[in-house]
Amino acid sequence: MKLRVNLDQMISPHFDYVLYSSALNKVLKGGRGSTKSSVISLQIVLDFLQDENANALIIRKVANTIELSVYEQIKWAIYMIGVQSQFAFTKSPYRITHKPTGTSFYFSGLDDPAKLKSMIIAKGYICQLWFEELAEFSSWEEVDTVRASFTRKVLPPGKHVVTYYSYNPPKNPYDWINEWVSQKMGKDKWYVDHSTYQDVTLPDILAEDYLDEIETVKQNDYNYYQWMYKGKVIGLGNSIYNMDLFFEINQLPDNDYIAQLAYSIDVGHQTSATTCLCIGLTGKNNVILLDTYYYSPAGQTKKKSPGELARDIHDFIADSASAYPNAPIVKRTIDSAEGGLRNQYYSDYGTRLHGVNKAMRKETMIDYPQELLAQGRVFILRKKTNEIFITQHQQYRWDEKTIATSDPKVIKENDHTCDAFQYFCIDNKRLLGLKK
Numbered sequence: 001m002k003l004r005v006n007l008d009q010m011i012s013p014h015f016d017y018v019l020y021s022s023a024l025n026k027v028l029k030g031g032r033g034s035t036k037s038s039v040i041s042l043q044i045v046l047d048f049l050q051d052e053n054a055n056a057l058i059i060r061k062v063a064n065t066i067e068l069s070v071y072e073q074i075k076w077a078i079y080m081i082g083v084q085s086q087f088a089f090t091k092s093p094y095r096i097t098h099k100p101t102g103t104s105f106y107f108s109g110l111d112d113p114a115k116l117k118s119m120i121i122a123k124g125y126i127c128q129l130w131f132e133e134l135a136e137f138s139s140w141e142e143v144d145t146v147r148a149s150f151t152r153k154v155l156p157p158g159k160h161v162v163t164y165y166s167y168n169p170p171k172n173p174y175d176w177i178n179e180w181v182s183q184k185m186g187k188d189k190w191y192v193d194h195s196t197y198q199d200v201t202l203p204d205i206l207a208e209d210y211l212d213e214i215e216t217v218k219q220n221d222y223n224y225y226q227w228m229y230k231g232k233v234i235g236l237g238n239s240i241y242n243m244d245l246f247f248e249i250n251q252l253p254d255n256d257y258i259a260q261l262a263y264s265i266d267v268g269h270q271t272s273a274t275t276c277l278c279i280g281l282t283g284k285n286n287v288i289l290l291d292t293y294y295y296s297p298a299g300q301t302k303k304k305s306p307g308e309l310a311r312d313i314h315d316f317i318a319d320s321a322s323a324y325p326n327a328p329i330v331k332r333t334i335d336s337a338e339g340g341l342r343n344q345y346y347s348d349y350g351t352r353l354h355g356v357n358k359a360m361r362k363e364t365m366i367d368y369p370q371e372l373l374a375q376g377r378v379f380i381l382r383k384k385t386n387e388i389f390i391t392q393h394q395q396y397r398w399d400e401k402t403i404a405t406s407d408p409k410v411i412k413e414n415d416h417t418c419d420a421f422q423y424f425c426i427d428n429k430r431l432l433g434l435k436k
Contacts, residue, residue, distance in 0.1 A: 005046070005081055014199035015039045023191035024151075027134075027165045027181060031231035033197035033206060033214070037132065040164045041070075041077035044105075044128050047162070049083065052101045053124030059116075059146065061136035062359075063109025066094050070132050074105050110137065110146065117149045126150045127161055134167035135177050136364075172363060173233050174406050196230050217374040220245060224374040236403055240366060240396045240410070240418075245373040248382045248390075249288070256282045258290075258327045260431075263317055264424035265334040265353065266416045267341050268296075270303060274341075275416045276313050277389070278320040279424055280327065281431070287372065288379040291320045292417065294388050306344040313341075314349050333427040335419070356423040362410055368425035371434050389417040 011019070012035065018026055019039070028036040048054050058070045071094050078084050078096070088097045094107035102123050108116055129150060137143050143165075151161045169178055184190045197214060200206050218225040221242055226232045252258070258280035268274045273296040280288040293316040297303040304312070321329060334342055336355030346352050358365060372378055380386055396418045402409040410418075429435055 007042070007046075009202065010042060010080060011035075011039050012199055012201050012205075014195055014201070015193070018191060018193045019043055021191040023189050024160055025163050025165070025184070025190045027184060027190065027192045028195065029165075029167055029169055029181065029192070029231060030195040030199075031197060031227075031229040032168060033200070033210065033229060034195035034231070035200050035205060036166050036193075036195055037070075037073055038077070040130060040166055041073045042080065044130060044164070045074065045077040045081055045083075047128060048098070048103070048105070049081075051124075051127065051159070053103065053156075054127045055103045055106065055121050055124050056128040056130070057106045057108065057116075057119075057126050057150065058130045058132065059108050059110055060132055061110050063111050065133075066107045066109065067091065070130070071096075071107055073132075110142065116146050119149075125153065125155055125159070127155065127159055129161060129163040131163070131165045132167075134165045135170050135175070136167075136360075137177075139176055140180050168228075169231050169233050170363065171227050171234050172236055172403075172406070172408060174404055174408075176406050178233050194231060213375065216376055220376045221374040224370060228371065228374070236363075236398050236408055238397055238400065238403075240398060241370070241393050242373065243390075243394055245376065245378060246390065246393065247376075247379045249379050250382050252288070252381070253282075256284045256286065258288070258324045259283045260330045261290075261321055261324060261327045262330050262424055262428055263332045264356075264420040264427070265313060265332070265338075265341075266420040266423065267309070267335060267338040268416060270297060273297070273414075273416045274304075274309055274313075275388075275420050276316055277417065277420045277424060278316070280324065281330070281428075285433070286377045286379060287432070288381060289386055289389060290323075290381050291316075291383070292385045292389050294385070294417070306340050307348065309341055310344040310348050314345065330431065331427060333423045335423065354427060356427040358423070358426065361407070363408065365422045365426060366410075368429060368434050369421055372425055372432060389421075392417045393421075 018028065028040060030036060044056050048056055058074065060066055060070060074096060075089060078087055086099055088099055096105040129147060131143055147163055167177065181192060185192045197206060214229050223234055227234045260281040262279045262281060263276055265276045273294060276293040277289060278291040280290050282288060293313060295304060295312065332353045333356050334353040336358060342353045380390065392414050396415060397411050399409045399411050425434060
């Protein structure tokens with residue numbers, strides 16, 4: 001098939017070495033906004049169209065992340081090249097099929113590696129693999145088990161399986177992927193590329209608003225900027241949050257308003273505290289901690305029952321929301337593992353608390369509030385009930401015994417408001433524009 005595509009208008013010159021490399025394994029790492037995923041998707045689609053028996057398999061760690069990431073990314077590339085009329089797009093299962101040849105782009109999570117190992121292709125062969133967000137995977141062995149299932153198969157003469165890997169490096173230098181990539185540099189049949197937003201030299205690719213946002217982060221938290229946008233492995237340090245980025249205010253700003261309310265709950269048990277945060281989302285897309293409910297059973301002869309806690313939280317939500325009658329409640333978030341209080345609350349008040357999806361490492365959970373803070377968007381209304389939030393975030397630390405490992409842990413003491421704030425950021429990430 002002959003295509004007239006001007007890639008020079010779509011792909012920055014930085015990536016020329018990647019695209020024209022004969023390596024069968026291409027690792028694209030770096031900071032956010034470097035367009036590495038766009039480059040991979042364009043190249044995969046172009047190569048796919050050159051072989052009527054070619055199929056591509058694109059993999060994320062978790063299946064429920066496919067639609068708004070790699071599926072839309074491949075779809076975008078097809079539209080950019082202008083061949084969308086040749087494809088059928090389906091979502092159950094996620095698949096993009098080339099109508100003239102019957103070959104496809106397949107999409108899968110790695111939730112069930114055995115299913116992928118036994119995958120059957122109706123026509124042709126897999127000649128392109130893409131592991132997106134590689135840092136989300138648990139280990140190289142987890143990835144390689146699937147990769148080897150396809151690379152070991154015999155293809156027609158002159159055909160090879162090309163595998164792409166893309167990710168933003170984790171902060172932790174001891175993370176498996178940071179150690180793994182150093183072993184692949186310079187290795188035969190491997191090409192490792194590092195890119196940042198500053199390598200995007202073509203016009204009209206990165207919006208001015210986005211570049212302004214990067215500059216804001218750079219000014220607010222240079223260390224975070226180095227990691228997020230330069231893709232540097234900065235280490236974890238000891239203190240988790242930069243407390244200078246929690247802006248305390250005496251009153252609500254005159255030039256902004258509370259547009260929506262969100263609540264986030266971390267539930268304790270016999271010896272640990274329960275907290276509920278009331279957070280206002282403003283018209284300027286900032287967040288303000290408006291009020292905090294906090295109950296600690298420590299030293300209490302009679303501990304509160306789930307029914308009493310449900311009543312306290314219900315009353316707290318009702319009272320705090322009444323101060324903002326024009327601001328709807330967008331979400332009431334709770335730890336998804338907490339069934340007792342969720343069931344009690346629904347039984348008593350007919351309202352379902354939304355269980356946050358926290359099936360991720362603690363490092364990743366912490367990334368969400370850190371991003372929000374680096375953008376200068378977090379404010380705290382100065383009042384007595386919010387002091388516990390400030391104190392706990394000041395004291396929030398990595399456990400020093402685990403920092404120099406691939407699985408660092410936080411010190412699990414007096415961290416209830418910290419967990420609740422992470423739940424809020426994760427559960428409302430789209431609304432907040434986090435992790436785009």
